[in-house]
Amino acid sequence: MAARIGLTGGIGSGKSTVLGMLQALGAAAIDADAISRATTAAGGAAIAAIREKFGPDFVTADGALDRGRMRERAYAHPEARRELEQIIHPLVGEEIARQVDAALAAGARCIVFDIPLLVESGRWRHQLDRVLVVDCEPETQVARVSARSGLAPDEVRAIIAAQAPRALRLAAADLVICNEGLTLEALRNEVEQAARTFGL
Known part of the structure; x- marks a missing residue:
């Protein structure tokens, strides 16, 4: 193991x-930060849920999380950070599990x-x-x-x-x-x- x-x-x-x-x-290295960033990058796995939860204003023209706007929202409404984490964390967990399985399969x-x-x-x-x-x-x-x-x-x-x-x-x-x-x-x-x- x-x-x-x-x-x-x-x-x-x-x-x-x-x-x-x-x-x-x-x-084998698994970069949790990079995986998390990828979910909110252009076309990332979290974008559709972010658009649905927070509205289209929180997604940039190229389809990424508008980090500046989200920072302002989280500063004014602390629960927004938790709501964002509830979207991102399960996706990060799934991708980490996938990478762990791949690393184990590779020996x-x-x-x-x-x-x-x-x-x-x-x-x-x-x-x-x-x-x-x-x-x-x-x-x-x-x-x-x-x-x-x-x-x-x-x-x-x-x-x-x-x-x-x-x-x-x-x-x-x-x-x-x-x-x-x-x-x-x-x-x-x-x-x-x-x-x-x-x-x-």
Whole structure:
């Protein structure tokens, strides 16, 4: 039976790099965020239900969710976010199940679920064998994201503040990779050690 690993980490922690290394070692990766975005992209599986529930104004001319308008609606009417989630979550669940079946059919020994809101969303933990958290100091996150995206440090701090608190992520972890001051090679060694415990 393939090990099911939940991977999470704050912005700038190096989570995507770690995921790529795990894939290189043979893990199948399932990107919950990308699946969720696809449901509300042009022609996505959620669009018809969004149009029906919220009206045509919430769908752009090219057939995608109007994110700006939905953000305004959710800000003014908090229940709108829940209504949107009730449309999207079942579709995401179905697609994840389909990708898991495909990975198992292909003989994957380890499936890594890249879940940004793993800690915030209580519904994930029971579906996973272990949770792997990629961690680093907040100031390291700020420096990395500022360098990568050109955002001002205060903007990056605001993004970090909106994510799950670091202590909460660490408390949920079965395994932590501390990506602080590591070379890429040293990080790869850490990932390889973790991967061995996942059956890779």
